[in-house]
Structures are given as C-alpha cells and as structure tokens.
Amino acid sequence: MLRIENLVFDYPGHRALDDVSLELGVGSITALVGPNGAGKSTLMRVCAALDQPFSGSVYLDGLDVHEDPRGAHRRRGFLPDFFGLYDDLTVSQCLSYRAASQGVPAARRKAVVDSAAERLEIADRLHQKAGSLSRGLRQRLAIAQAVLHEPRFLTLDEPAAGLDPSARIGLSGVLRALARDGMTILVSSHILAELEDYSTHILMLKQGRVVDHAPLTTMGAVTGRRIEIRLDFARTVPELRLRLIAVAGVEVVSCGIDEAIVMSDPDPAERAGMLAAVLAAGLPLASFSPERRSLQDIYLARMKAVSERPPLRLVGPR
Ligand code: ADP
Ligand code: MG
DSSP states (O other): OEEEEEEEEEETTEEEEEEEEEEEOTTOEEEEEOSTTSSHHHHHHHHTTSSOOSEEEEEETTEETTTOHHHHHHHEEEEOSSOOOOTTSBHHHHHHHHHHHTTOOHHHHHHHHHHHHHHTTOGGGTTSBGGGSOHHHHHHHHHHHHHTTOOSEEEEESTTTTOOHHHHHHHHHHHHHHHHTTOEEEEEOSOHHHHHHHOSEEEEEETTEEEEEEEHHHHTTEETTEEEEEEEESSOOTTHHHHHHHSTTOEEEEEOSSEEEEEEOSOHHHHHHHHHHHHHTTOOEEEEEEOOOOHHHHHHHHHHHSOOOOOOBOOOOO
C-alpha cells in the first residue's frame, strides 16, 4: 500500500530522516511513536507529499508521490498536528468547501458531505459554526475534511492531543471504523495505551531512524527479532530452570517454581518444535503463550536499548 525506500530528509543543518525504508499493508493502522524531535511529523509530511525529501522515494499504491504530488493528494488524507478551521463557516460549509477544493463535482458534493459527516458522527452539527464546536468535535470535523474524498491512505499527526477522555475514545472508534473500510492509517501519538487499543502495527522512530516496525500482536513479546514465550505449569516443578535448559533449543529468560519465560524465534515452526520438546521432557505444561507486555514497556525498553547518537549536523558550502 505505502512503500518508503531509503528516505532521507534534511532541514538546513539537520538530518531529520536518515535512510528510512518500510512498507505499510492495506487496512493496517500503524502507531508512529518516538521522542519529540524523532522525525515523526517530518515523515508524515513527506508521505503526504507536502515536503520533498533530499533522497529516497515514497510510493502510494505504486505511485511515486513526489513525481505526482497532485495524484498523491487525491489518494491520501492528512491531518496535520496543528490545523485551522474556517470558524465563521458552518460544518456543512466547511465540508462543501473542502469537497470543492478536492475537485468533487458540484452535483455530488452534498452526498459526499453527508457521508463524511455521517462517518465522523457530526451529522447533527451540520448547521453549527466551526468556531463554536468543542475541541473533540473540531477534531472530528478536521478528520471529516481529511477523509471526504475517500482516500486510500490517511495520516494523522497527534490527533488525540488535547482531547478529553471521552473524545479520545470516540477517536479510537472512528479510526477503527475507517480501517475496517479498507483505509490504511498512519497515526502518531504520545498516548501509548490508546494506540495499543486500535493499532495493528507499531513504528518506532528515534533520531530520524527506524528503531522497530512490527505487528503489535507479536510486538507484545518481541525483543529484537526474538519472541518471549510464557510457560505456566500445572504444579511446581523441582529444578525447573535446569530441566528447561536441558530441553534442546530452550533459552530461559526468567524462571519461577511453576512458570518461566523463554526466548523463541518468531518462526512458528521453531515454536512448535519447542512446545513438543517441553512436552516430550515430561514437564506438566498448562499453558504456552507469547508474553504480552504493554506498549509503554516495550517502547521504553526499545528506546533505552538504542543508544543516543550525536546529532548529525550538516555543514553547507561556505
Ligand atoms: P517529531 O514530530 O517527531 O517531534 P519533527 O519531524 O517535527 O519531529 O522534527 C524532527 C527534527 O527536525 C527535530 O530535531 C526538529 O527540531 C527538526 N526540525 C523540524 N522542523 C524543522 C525546520 N523547519 N527547520 C529546521 N529543523 C526542523
Ligand atoms: Mg511532531
């Protein structure tokens, strides 16, 4: 769906994206996380064909977004981190105006506006002025504007910032519904517990580089390229650690009297082999499952593991 190849982006004197390559699959919701200044907003702007990279390419459904930015704008929606609305226009006027600017023919505009308002659950506000909406409803209007031309790909830069808890829950529901309709979504946020709620993948950036990019389901237990598996036993097993170590292919991370955490390769075949070996050794296994850690734990661990590099300063011609 979205393919990024060797992307490099420089601000004067500062490299903000340093050789970023990745792919996002159709219908995925990718949580883009990283410390302030990691390059998240820059990556989103480049993917949205708003900024031209120094080198590298971004393809949206095979279309090179920097060769055909207008074509890219038709296929993508973008909610910037700071956005303005026309406060004196009504919700309906804001949406019609956006529809017109997106080239939706006049005859279809009303249908498009109604459908976007319906989708974002602001259909009952069509005649209210944008300036009188609450923060949560302004956010919905802005997203409605971004998706009204039915883009295949949507980027949202910190959409949950400043929203109250119920507006944030509403936002999670909206993003899930858009992804169910086949939209591919890239969303940045610092509210990790929420991202965990609706994201299918996580993309971690630090100092302009990809630290990790993985499905959230396996990510729950991935450290590097390995998965942690939790074993629970039906009763206490004397010398459990030694008995596990004796099973070929089991690398023990931690061990109690009736439970242990071991490392496995992400390859399911290897995991199947390990499970068979543990059973063959006669251990009273009660459950065998990937260890799930919260996104926050994973994030903090990964960010710490990747050491700080001195920032790359670019020296221009004198
Ligand atoms: P994030 O969204 O992850 O906080 P940004 O993409 O906004 O990060 O910024 C990445 C880096 O680029 C930061 O170090 C920031 O200071 C720098 N940067 C952002 N915008 C500009 C700019 N217009 N000129 C120079 N440097 C910038
Ligand atoms: Mg940002």
